Amino acid sequence: xxxxxxxxxxxxxxxxxxxxxxxxxxxxxxxxxxxxxxxxxxxxxxxxxxxxxxxxxxxxxxxxxxxxxxxxxxxxxxxxxxxxxxxxxxxxxxxxxxxxxxxxxxxxxxxxxxxxxxxxxxxxxxxxxxxxxxxxxxxxxxxxxxxxxxxxxxxxxxxxxxxxxxxxxxxxxxxxxxxxxxxxxxxxxxxxxxxxxxxxxxxxxxxxxxxxxxxxxxxxxxxxxxxxxxxxxxxxxxxxxxxxxxxxxxxxxxxxxxxxxxxxxxxxxxxxx
Numbered sequence: 001x002x003x004x005x006x007x008x009x010x011x012x013x014x015x016x017x018x019x020x021x022x023x024x025x026x027x028x029x030x031x032x033x034x035x036x037x038x039x040x041x042x043x044x045x046x047x048x049x050x051x052x053x054x055x056x057x058x059x060x061x062x063x064x065x066x067x068x069x070x071x072x073x074x075x076x077x078x079x080x081x082x083x084x085x086x087x088x089x090x091x092x093x094x095x096x097x098x099x100x101x102x103x104x105x106x107x108x109x110x111x112x113x114x115x116x117x118x119x120x121x122x123x124x125x126x127x128x129x130x131x132x133x134x135x136x137x138x139x140x141x142x143x144x145x146x147x148x149x150x151x152x153x154x155x156x157x158x159x160x161x162x163x164x165x166x167x168x169x170x171x172x173x174x175x176x177x178x179x180x181x182x183x184x185x186x187x188x189x190x191x192x193x194x195x196x197x198x199x200x201x202x203x204x205x206x207x208x209x210x211x212x213x214x215x216x217x218x219x220x221x222x223x224x225x226x227x228x229x230x231x232x233x234x235x236x237x238x239x240x241x242x243x244x245x246x247x248x249x250x251x252x253x254x255x256x257x258x259x260x261x262x263x264x265x266x267x268x269x270x271x272x273x
Contacts (some may be wrong), residue, residue: 179244
């Protein structure tokens with residue numbers, strides 16, 4: 001039995017949940033956080049050494065409070081995996097400013113609140129590891145998901161900065177960008193209804209049909225969990241990791257080497273625009 005402690009946010013479903021179960025099976029003490037306490041408690045009951053700490057990451061005071069509770073209950077924190085994410089494409093297509101703010105508040109500022117809650121602790125300790133779950137969408141601006149892409153892209157950049165700042169204190173930091181996995185966010189993203197009389201009705205319709213055909217073929221979140229575990233075991237992890245199907249990963253390389261006009265043409269053709 002390991003005496004190591006991991007704190008995972010966004011752990012009630014999808015990738016966060018899979019990571020929690022993986023670390024539990026490998027003997028870690030696992031602190032899980034999300035808004036829905038009933039889902040957290042269900043995971044805790046079904047797995048050993050998993051402890052529930054409900055949390056709204058958009059509340060920075062709540063993040064600091066939960067961090068203190070975990071440290072007091074489990075004695076320490078060795079590793080953090082911040083996997084919080086939200087998105088509602090029904091609103092994004094209509095450029096609803098309030099929804100845009102909510103996506104950024106959860107995906108970007110919520111993750112930043114989580115980082116800030118443990119930063120001083122790890123710096124004083126002289127060690128620790130913070131891993132951020134972003135998205136392949138954070139590398140490429142894709143149609144009908146620009147706000148989500150922007151929120152995740154911001155995480156990629158801020159991690160680069162934070163990593164260099166924290167490295168001198170012995171603290172490791174990485175981002176892990178998954179492609180399409182079968183998660184609640186993916187289901188909401190692709191199975192959202194087409195809004196009648198929307199100016200995007202004609203362009204979004206064919207795209208929605210294409211994406212609906214992909215959502216149920218997403219990779220199992222347990223594959224992502226196994227990848228995360230391997231990364232954590234590395235002595236010197238890289239800054240960025242990308243996890244996904246070949247086509248998803250190669251698209252990032254193509255964006256770097258192709259002229260903008262050609263890459264845009266390929267993306268628009270793929271999405272039938």
